[in-house]
Amino acid sequence: MRVLYFAWVRDRVGTGEETVEPPQDVATVADLMAWLAGRGPGHAAAFADPGRVRCALDQDYATADAPLGTAREVAFFPPVTGG
């Protein structure tokens, strides 16, 4: 699974992209955030307050309880501030 990070989430994780293979019991977006938070101090800082992080599965917005399903590209980022 390809995981992308943007804005301050990327700053904290320390990379914009990585490929991960989470275990079978990581079933939802919330599960994945909790699992990623265990990968290191940068990840832990990025996901310290999961309520502040938004997610997209294959480039569509997804809520924390959404199943990961067959998503190949998962992105984490702060609430958007364009326009």
Added chain:
Amino acid sequence: MIRVQAEPFDPGAEIAAFTDTSGRVGAVATFLGLVRDHQGAPGEDPARVQARIQTMTLEHYPGMTERQLRTLEDEARARWPALADVLVIHRHGRMAPGEPIVLVCAASAHRAAALDACAFLIDWLKTRAPFWKREDTAEGGRWVEARDSDDAAAARWTRPESD
């Protein structure tokens, strides 16, 4: 039409090119967003306005940005079938105060659809298009926080379930 680009654009030239002068279109509504030179929420006391912004950097999610903006255009056309045409240009990368960031144009035979669709497009874009602003000041850089007022502006376009 949707355009996401790093290059600056000329709002006057873009609006002129967008404007259908065949007689079919009677109204073109536009919104132009520019980089501000100061931080602070709308209505904040200017005396409290924080450090002057030297540059603004807009990061985005290539691919998803275009996808979300196309969905936005489709939604506007479905809500206002009278729309003749739509144009959204959004920049990314580094820019200076005063430079255009975003241009939204909506055209229709009569003004109501053009004005409403233009407001809808910018309100929804602000809460759905995956862009993030970072302001660079003399004190350093900081990511701009999302505003509740933007969510409220977008929410006014949410239709009741029974609609």
